[in-house]
Amino acid sequence: MKIGIMVDSLRLPVREGIRKARELGAAGLQMYAVAGELSPESLGPSARRELADFIHSEGLAVAAICGDLGGHGFLVAEDNPARIERSKRIMELAKDLGTNVVTTHIGVVPESQKDRFYTVLHDACTRLGEFADKAGAVFAIETGPEPAARLGRFIRSLPCTGIRVNFDPANLAMVIGEDAAAAVRDVADLVVHTHAKDGIMLKRPDPVALYRAFAEGSAATLRPDDYIREVPLGEGAVNFPKYLAALRDTGFDGFLTIEREVGDQPAEDIRRAVQFLSVALRAL
Numbered sequence: 452m453k454i455g456i457m458v459d460s461l462r463l464p465v466r467e468g469i470r471k472a473r474e475l476g477a478a479g480l481q482m483y484a485v486a487g488e489l490s491p492e493s494l495g496p497s498a499r500r501e502l503a504d505f506i507h508s509e510g511l512a513v514a515a516i517c518g519d520l521g522g523h524g525f526l527v528a529e530d531n532p533a534r535i536e537r538s539k540r541i542m543e544l545a546k547d548l549g550t551n552v553v554t555t556h557i558g559v560v561p562e563s564q565k566d567r568f569y570t571v572l573h574d575a576c577t578r579l580g581e582f583a584d585k586a587g588a589v590f591a592i593e594t595g596p597e598p599a600a601r602l603g604r605f606i607r608s609l610p611c612t613g614i615r616v617n618f619d620p621a622n623l624a625m626v627i628g629e630d631a632a633a634a635v636r637d638v639a640d641l642v643v644h645t646h647a648k649d650g651i652m653l654k655r656p657d658p659v660a661l662y663r664a665f666a667e668g669s670a671a672t673l674r675p676d677d678y679i680r681e682v683p684l685g686e687g688a689v690n691f692p693k694y695l696a697a698l699r700d701t702g703f704d705g706f707l708t709i710e711r712e713v714g715d716q717p718a719e720d721i722r723r724a725v726q727f728l729s730v731a732l733r734a735l
Contacts, residue, residue, distance in 0.1 A: 452698065454647075454728050455479040455514040455708035460717055465489065465502075469509055471718065476725045479514035480506070481554070481644075481708045484541050485521075491540035499547040506549070514706035515552035515591070515617070515644045516545040523666045524558030525575035526568050535578050542588040551588045552644050554617040559596040559659050560605045573605070576614050583613025591615045591643050595622025596658040599634035606641055616641040618698075619710075621648035624688040625679035626658050631689050632697035639701035647707040647728055649687030651680050681713050684724040691731050699735055 456477040458468040465488060472480045482489055494502065506513060518541035525531050538555070545553050557576065561569045579590045590613055594602060599618075606614050616638045620631030635642065656678040664671035685691060695707075709724045711717050 452695070452704055452732060453478040453512075453514075453706050454725055454732075455481055455706040456721055456725075457517070457646075457708055457710040458482045459517075460709065460711040460721060462717055466505065469506060469511065473509045473511055475718070475722050476729070477511065477709075479512040479706050479708070481515045481517055481706075481710075482513070483517045483519070484544055485518060485537075491537075491544045494544060494547075496547070499544065503548050513545075513548050513550040514708050515550055515554050516541060516548065517555070518542070518545075518553040518590075519555045519593075521666070523663070524556050525572055526558035528571045528574075531571070531575045535575060535582075538579055538590065539582050539586075542583060542586055542590065546586060546588055552591055552615075552617075553588060554591045554593055554644060556593050556595075556662075559662055560602055562597075562601060569605075573609070576606075577609055577611060580609050580611030580613035584611050586613075589613055589615045589643050591617035593617045593622065593646070594619050594634070594638075595626050596662050598627060598629055598637075599623065600637040603638040603641060606638075615643040617644045617646065618642045619646040619648055620689045620691075620694055621646070621650040621681060621687065625650040625652050625681070626656060626661060628652055628655065628688075631694040635694065635697045635701060635703075639703070642698075642701070642703055642705075644705055645698070645703070645707050646710045647684060647724060648710045648712075649682050649684045649689045649691075651682060651687045653678055653680055681711075683711075683714070683720050684709070684727045691727075692734065695731055695735060
């Protein structure tokens with residue numbers, strides 16, 4: 452397994468962030484590509500080649516691209532045609548930058564297949580997965596709002612192989628209290644990328660209400676900070692030695708990409724996270 456860093460977590464201009472990721476000891480990186488200078492419309496063919504060459508010159512690989520469009524994911528049927536087309540452009544950008552993995556949230560997968568939102572998500576992911584199959588890419592759904600086993604069943608029901616899993620152990624711990632080591636075995640055949648993140652559940656939320664609050668921002672009636680808290684690696688509910696051993700046992704050899712979404716000293720937190728993971732991986 453290799454250590455990556457989410458460049459955006461460093462809160463630096465893109466190229467400074469890439470250099471900093473290398474200085475901190477990463478082997479790879481992940482970048483958001485949904486808006487600004489890294490959006491598909493902002494990077495033409497020559498700019499894509501130039502950025503890919505720059506990353507390579509720093510001795511780094513692109514572990515994944517984040518294509519999370521925010522909002523309600525793919526739960527709103529009338530919004531999905533435009534969101535699907537934009538996600539396709541992000542997958543094309545990812546391939547040009549040297550990775551076949553695009554990660555995202557899609558919304559909470561309902562337990563019942565009879566739920567109308569299940570059908571909406573299934574239809575959207577079928578279209579995305581079929582495009583990914585043709586493009587030689589994968590669209591990786593991030594774990595968190597539903598049990599990993601449910602997400603796995605949903606993905607395996609799709610008539611394509613282009614939908615996979617971006618495993619985030621902190622989301623599972625914070626939102627539904629699921630043990631990462633057990634959960635990773637439920638989707639072992641689907642995991643293509645992971646986020647190295649930690650957190651705690653302050654009080655148990657309704658996952659649907661929580662993710663609606665993320666989508667609606669200041670207009671929401673629920674305050675996510677009252678329910679969940681992200682913390683530095685090793686200080687939360689994720690048992691990393693047990694989790695990493697489970698990943699190893701499944702045969703996963705991809706990236707553990709450090710994501711730090713909060714905190715006043717992101718570079719220092721990420722430096723400590725690299726050290727934490729390095730020690731934990733050597734102990735396996």
